[in-house]
Amino acid sequence: MTAAPLTVLISGGGIGGLAAALALRQRGIRVRVFERATDLRDGGAGLHIWTNGTIALQRLGVLDEVLETAPVQHITHFGTWRGDLFGAWPVGGFIEKYGCPTIAVERSVLHRVLSAAVAAYADDAEIRTGAAVVGFEQDSDGVTAELSDGERVRGDILIGADGIHGAVRTGLLGAEPPRFTGYIAWRGKAELRHEKIPPGTFYALFGPGTRFTFYDVAPGVVHWMSVANGAPGGHDSGDVRAMLRERHHGWMPPIDDILAATPPEAIIRGDVLDRAPDRRWGTGRVTLLGDAAHPITFNIGQGACQALEDALVLAEELATTDPRNALRRYEKQRRARTAGLQRIAHRIGVLGALEHPLLIRLRELGMRAVWPQLVFRIAERDQIAYATRWRTPANPLPDKSFQTDGA
Numbered sequence: 426m427t428a429a430p431l432t433v434l435i436s437g438g439g440i441g442g443l444a445a446a447l448a449l450r451q452r453g454i455r456v457r458v459f460e461r462a463t464d465l466r467d468g469g470a471g472l473h474i475w476t477n478g479t480i481a482l483q484r485l486g487v488l489d490e491v492l493e494t495a496p497v498q499h500i501t502h503f504g505t506w507r508g509d510l511f512g513a514w515p516v517g518g519f520i521e522k523y524g525c526p527t528i529a530v531e532r533s534v535l536h537r538v539l540s541a542a543v544a545a546y547a548d549d550a551e552i553r554t555g556a557a558v559v560g561f562e563q564d565s566d567g568v569t570a571e572l573s574d575g576e577r578v579r580g581d582i583l584i585g586a587d588g589i590h591g592a593v594r595t596g597l598l599g600a601e602p603p604r605f606t607g608y609i610a611w612r613g614k615a616e617l618r619h620e621k622i623p624p625g626t627f628y629a630l631f632g633p634g635t636r637f638t639f640y641d642v643a644p645g646v647v648h649w650m651s652v653a654n655g656a657p658g659g660h661d662s663g664d665v666r667a668m669l670r671e672r673h674h675g676w677m678p679p680i681d682d683i684l685a686a687t688p689p690e691a692i693i694r695g696d697v698l699d700r701a702p703d704r705r706w707g708t709g710r711v712t713l714l715g716d717a718a719h720p721i722t723f724n725i726g727q728g729a730c731q732a733l734e735d736a737l738v739l740a741e742e743l744a745t746t747d748p749r750n751a752l753r754r755y756e757k758q759r760r761a762r763t764a765g766l767q768r769i770a771h772r773i774g775v776l777g778a779l780e781h782p783l784l785i786r787l788r789e790l791g792m793r794a795v796w797p798q799l800v801f802r803i804a805e806r807d808q809i810a811y812a813t814r815w816r817t818p819a820n821p822l823p824d825k826s827f828q829t830d831g832a
């Protein structure tokens with residue numbers, strides 16, 4: 426007699442939850458995704474998906490579709506707010522080296538592509554919106570998720586992919602709030618073509634207690650992020666775009682043009698939060714994935730990439746080992762992978778938040794000395810190269826020739 430296929434319940438329909446649903450379904454596992462929001466969509470801001478993330482997307486079979494709008498990145502610049510650039514990382518070279526590009530993408534695009542791929546499985550992959558998981562119970566035969574309307578849903582496994590404040594995480598590890606990093610991010614999108622932003626170019630510029638990042642997320646569309654130190658829980662009153670233009674007055678062009686071209690009503694503000702690595706992500710039939718397990722600040726652009734990797738490893742383990750062992754094996758591998766990334770992202774955030782002129786001078790000297798030679802090499806080794814495990818002859822390059830002109 427053949428064993429009945431597993432049914433996996435997933436709390437959260439963000440990038441991590443959807444990627445997990447897709448990876449599991451591709452392994453013949455039934456999935457039911459419960460998303461608290463009434464619409465299945467992720468905000469309009471951008472994401473940098475490094476080559477380890479695109480290799481995962483390729484493995485999930487959705488990279489070609491993402492590449493229909495997402496520009497391939499060719500060069501990543503780091504420098505000071507004055508435009509004094511101290512490191513240019515030719516990330517376009519990853520295509521030849523690893524077979525997949527680093528890309529920039531609108532979150533909504535990635536989200537749409539993943540959700541459509543899950544929905545294509547119709548009968549064996551349900552995505553239910555407006556359904557928040559509020560608790561769970563487990564026993565030797567299965568796990569029951571409790572939804573906010575009182576419904577109780579039964580499955581074999583429960584994955585908490587419900588973000589940094591996730592309910593499954595709270596049920597497993599308690600209600601300890603995330604850590605506020607001391608800085609706040611404002612994000613937006615401008616329709617702008619500018620000679621200083623050739624296709625596939627990323628800039629991260631550091632000022633005193635402030636930063637500005639920008640890159641193209643579609644032809645003629647620039648995603649940007651302004652970061653500043655401040656107190657948590659604040660709100661903007663008045664003209665937020667004028668406030669940001671004032672903050673970045675005198676910064677390297679074309680920052681002011683980018684802000685001027687941004688519709689103010691589309692600017693998103695958010696306190697930047699993370700957690701120190703946890704020693705435990707699950708018990709019995711329940712585990713965590715993505716930001717619920719390992720929130721990584723944007724400083725290394727790896728949060729979503731790691732959620733994609735989680736999804737593949739979880740599916741590999743569940744397809745080959747009995748469920749509870751599979752979850753512990755998944756957690757062991759992924760904790761080892763993500764803990765260091767959580768820490769390094771947090772430390773880079775501390776450096777980025779420096780305000781004292783002397784410390785900033787030291788930061789600039791240090792960055793100039795180590796950024797291109799050391800930091801890029803370590804980042805490539807520790808962040809990108811991991812995903813080569815998923816590059817096989819049976820997993821050939823996508824058809825796209827990554828033809829975008831480099832900077």
Ligand SMILES: Cc1cc2nc3c(=O)[nH]c(=O)nc-3n(C[C@H](O)[C@H](O)[C@H](O)COP(=O)(O)OP(=O)(O)OC[C@H]3O[C@@H](n4cnc5c(N)ncnc54)[C@H](O)[C@@H]3O)c2cc1C
Binds near residue numbers: 593732
């Ligand atoms: C400013 C900023 C910039 C970033 N830039 C990058 C980048 O360039 N590259 C990169 O790789 N990463 C980046 N990240 C990190 C990335 O956004 C996250 O790591 C990624 O979104 C995590 O996905 P997730 O699905 O785990 O969690 P989330 O995106 O938080 O999704 C969780 C989902 O669960 C739902 N949910 C919550 N509670 C419940 C519940 N009780 N029941 C059901 N559903 C629930 C939510 O509505 C949401 O849809 C950035 C993050 C920030 C803040």
